Amino acid sequence: MTKPTVTSDRNAEGVCIRIAGDLRTQSLDQIEGAFKSISPDGKDVIVDLSGVQSMDTGGAWLVADLERRIDTSGATVHLEGLQEAHASLIETVSKNIPEAVGEQAPPRGLVETVARVGERTAGAWKDSVSIVGFLGLTLHRLVRTLIMPWRLRRAALVSQMEQTGFKALPIVSLMGFLIGVVLAFQGATQLKQFGAEIFVVELISISILRELGILLTAIIVAGRSGSAFTASIGSMKVQEEIDAMRTLGLDPIEVLVIPRVLALLIMLPILGFVADIAGLVGGALMSWIDLGVSPGMFLTRLKENTDVWQLAIGLIKAPFFALVIGVIACWQAMQVKGSSESVGQRTTASVVQSIFMVIAIDALFSIFFSELGI
Known part of the structure; x- marks a missing residue:
């Protein structure tokens, strides 16, 4: 299995990200940090996947998450050099990524407790009416x-x-x-x-x-x-x-x-x-x-x-x-x-x-x- 690599080049037109190697779950920990550090700064991004030899669901999720994060920042992303099987897998994973973020634990403290009591009191009053x-x-x-x-x-x-x-x-x-x-x-x-x-x-x-x-x-x-x-x-x-x-x-x-x-x-x-x-x-x-x-x-x-x-x-x-x-x-x-x-x-x-x-x-x-x- 070939070790995955991520390199990026910046120019006046945008950012070019080259991904190579085997994008498999057992080796993704080696490139997660590199993926998180990618910041398009509003410029167009080209993701070159021609060097990817194999890909599983974990690798497809990493690419799909990068694509969604770039789109959210307002930049335009282009995937190039994709094999047909890899493109189909990335598309399937993209459709099934949950959009809702998990609920955070409620804040603790005197002010938050008083606020929750107030909300419940108001809710009880509305229910009574x-x-x-x-x-x-x-x-x-x-x-x-x-x-x-x-x-x-x-x-x-x-x-x-x-x-x-x-x-x-x-x-x-x-x-x-x-x-x-x-x-x-x-x-x-x-x-x-x-x-x-x-x-x-x-x-x-x-x-x-x-x-x-x-x-x-x-x-x-x-x-x-x-x-x-x-x-x-x-x-x-x-x-x-x-x-x-x-x-x-x-x-x-x-x-x-x-x-x-x-x-x-x-x-x-x-x-x-x-x-x-x-x-x-x-x-x-x-x-x-x-x-x-x-x-x-x-x-x-x-x-x-x-x-x-x-x-x-x-x-x-x-x-x-x-x-x-x-x-x-x-x-x-x-x-x-x-x-x-x-x-x-x-x-x-x-x-x-x-x-x-x-x-x-x-x-x-x-x-x-x-x-x-x-």
């Missing part, structure tokens, strides 16, 4: 649909009710049953110390009916149905199906968002009620096994000491949870930016934000009902 606007738009379309019910897409509504409600019954029922079992077992362990095992009925009924039943149901729905909403609508956004809807004169909010939000508004209270019943059954069963509280005694104390308001307070929260989950999931889907990676990121953000908002709204309701003395 955007989602409030989306909520208003959704409520407007929802009210219009209720006033003009013939605009409702019934087939889509029934399909979404099946997906978000009927198919979620097994997991919601199992969750409620296990929560009742856990509450009865843990409550019995503590109440036995005071000889007050019978009060486990009130512990189970109030905890499940008032808080845990609907709260955990909403969290499951946010993870199950909310993520499905974001993924499905986000995929449509990537494939430009939503733009096609607008071109056809269809309203994406009315076609895609309203059936999903309305399905949640209808099905979440039903799922919450199912979770409450399953939780009471699990609690009664565990109380019977661990404490000897018979099902008849459990029902008697449930009727005597648990007000119907405990159930109502839990179910009153359901429509608010449903609206928040549906709006956040669909809004996140509308923010997808043309890639499958964006769909995954938005789906994750949808679940996290929905669960956070559900817990925050539940806390606000707890304070509200406490102030009312209910």
Whole structure:
């Protein structure tokens, strides 16, 4: 293998660079410095490759990078003496050199940190304004649909009710049953110390009916149905199906968002009620096994000491949870930016934000009902 060489001559017309030898990857380290030092200074450059005996992809990349660097500086480059195979290889490599430069690591320091915090705060504010606007738009379309019910897409509504409600019954029922079992077992362990095992009925009924039943149901729905909403609508956004809807004169909010939000508004209270019943059954069963509280005694104390308001307070929260989950999931889907990676990121953000908002709204309701003395 012949050692590669690079020589250059300058004259009034420009620069002539002569390259000779074997331009192969294993020997390029010998001439990389010479290539980097070539500076045309705005003059035309002639690259004479007639002395090149062989060339591989690494050598072609070195020549193509030199050619691009010279073009960027404003000079004109001419390749001469190229063999046909070498010319074809250089052309192929030139077409596949990435133009984007890799991102640099973010600068570190107090000023940069404050700047990043400011940017994220501004971004959070813009997102908050955007989602409030989306909520208003959704409520407007929802009210219009209720006033003009013939605009409702019934087939889509029934399909979404099946997906978000009927198919979620097994997991919601199992969750409620296990929560009742856990509450009865843990409550019995503590109440036995005071000889007050019978009060486990009130512990189970109030905890499940008032808080845990609907709260955990909403969290499951946010993870199950909310993520499905974001993924499905986000995929449509990537494939430009939503733009096609607008071109056809269809309203994406009315076609895609309203059936999903309305399905949640209808099905979440039903799922919450199912979770409450399953939780009471699990609690009664565990109380019977661990404490000897018979099902008849459990029902008697449930009727005597648990007000119907405990159930109502839990179910009153359901429509608010449903609206928040549906709006956040669909809004996140509308923010997808043309890639499958964006769909995954938005789906994750949808679940996290929905669960956070559900817990925050539940806390606000707890304070509200406490102030009312209910």
